[in-house]
Amino acid sequence: xxxxxxxxxxxxxxxxxxxxxxxxxxxxxxxxxxxxxxxxxxxxxxxxxxxxxxxxxxxxxxxxxxxxxxxxxxxxxxxxxxxxxxxxxxxxxxxxxxxxxxxxxxxxxxxxxxxxxxxxxxxxxxxxxxxxxxxxxxxxxxxxxxxxxxxxxxxxxxxxxxxxxxxxxxxxxxxxxxxxxxxxxxxxxxxxxxxxxxxxxxxxxxxxxxxxxxxxxxxxxxxxxxxxxxxxxxxxxxxxxxxxxxxxxxxxxxxxxxxxxxxxxxxxxxxxxxxxxxxxxxxxxxxxxxxxxxxxxxxxxxxxxxxxxxxxxxxxxxxxxxxxxxxxxxxxxx
Numbered sequence: 001x002x003x004x005x006x007x008x009x010x011x012x013x014x015x016x017x018x019x020x021x022x023x024x025x026x027x028x029x030x031x032x033x034x035x036x037x038x039x040x041x042x043x044x045x046x047x048x049x050x051x052x053x054x055x056x057x058x059x060x061x062x063x064x065x066x067x068x069x070x071x072x073x074x075x076x077x078x079x080x081x082x083x084x085x086x087x088x089x090x091x092x093x094x095x096x097x098x099x100x101x102x103x104x105x106x107x108x109x110x111x112x113x114x115x116x117x118x119x120x121x122x123x124x125x126x127x128x129x130x131x132x133x134x135x136x137x138x139x140x141x142x143x144x145x146x147x148x149x150x151x152x153x154x155x156x157x158x159x160x161x162x163x164x165x166x167x168x169x170x171x172x173x174x175x176x177x178x179x180x181x182x183x184x185x186x187x188x189x190x191x192x193x194x195x196x197x198x199x200x201x202x203x204x205x206x207x208x209x210x211x212x213x214x215x216x217x218x219x220x221x222x223x224x225x226x227x228x229x230x231x232x233x234x235x236x237x238x239x240x241x242x243x244x245x246x247x248x249x250x251x252x253x254x255x256x257x258x259x260x261x262x263x264x265x266x267x268x269x270x271x272x273x274x275x276x277x278x279x280x281x282x283x284x285x286x287x288x289x290x291x292x293x294x295x296x297x298x299x300x301x302x303x304x305x306x307x308x309x310x311x312x313x314x315x316x317x318x319x320x321x322x323x324x325x326x327x328x329x330x331x332x333x334x
Contacts, residue, residue: 024168024315028059028303029157031233036240038157044243047153051129052299055156056114059303060107068115069127079122079137081189081287084294087120088113088182095176098309106309109177110302117181117298121291130295144282147248151278151292154240154271157300159233163187163194164297164304171305172315180305181298188294197289200228200276208253212260220264228273229261237268244274250281 029038036043056066123133135145167184188194206215231238254277275289
């Protein structure tokens with residue numbers, strides 16, 4: 001008899017931690033020919049004019065306009081990541097399960113969660129688009145507000161990254177939308193994901209103190225990848241970084257660092273370097289790259305959570321066991 005041509009469960013499980021298979025079918029976003037695509041639209045082109053609210057409408061396939069308005073000022077003395085976790089956790093604890101509910105209702109949950117997240121991350125109260133609220137909260141002028149808008153749109157989704165996968169796993173259990181966003185936010189804190197912006201800023205500070213060549217040499221000498229440069233999905237360059245730099249004049253020192261890094265590694269800057277440059281250029285809070293990442297990506301997490309819920313399919317990968325082999329007996333092994 002002919003052998004089955006399908007992949008073994010073991011092979012599928014092993015590939016789950018690598019780039020590629022197993023893939024989850026999605027209509028939300030993809031990387032195609034080196035470009036980031038949101039439901040058939042080039043994300044970089046969209047970021048030239050769109051707001052995060054308009055991007056949410058696109059990614060959520062919403063029939064209604066989206067608003068992240070909030071007229072309630074934050075009661076916390078300080079905004080930032082701890083406040084974001086506290087607010088989102090409280091919302092998740094009170095949220096309704098997502099299973100058995102219409103997409104429009106889930107979109108409302110996502111709107112509420114993103115609005116709460118925006119305020120917790122520093123956005124001033126108001127009914128204007130969230131990038132303007134954030135700019136007011138950070139005392140940034142109109143030109144800076146437009147750069148924040150562009151960054152939020154470019155960060156809104158990025159296919160099946162780690163935090164999005166975490167959000168989809170939560171959604172596959174029927175967890176509340178706010179809980180799905182909380183799963184995404186927790187995963188985003190990792191240094192290999194949303195906290196990579198902090199490492200990029202550390203490199204920038206090292207370059208200012210030591211000079212770009214010395215700073216780069218020290219990072220590479222410790223077998224550390226150079227933060228802010230290179231991306232496996234974009235071997236020819238991250239289009240999100242390119243979009244951020246168009247119309248944005250970056251500091252001469254950052255330009256020298258960019259050129260030195262390219263000469264040393266052959267890797268062009270990625271979105272983390274662009275966020276570091278934005279943070280320094282606009283004098284934003286030190287953790288602004290993470291805040292922007294979290295707020296923008298909350299839109300994508302919501303989109304993927306809704307898509308996962310409506311698919312009505314659980315995510316339950318198998319594990320490849322490599323522990324000791326148990327045997328039946330009287331010693332408790334089975």
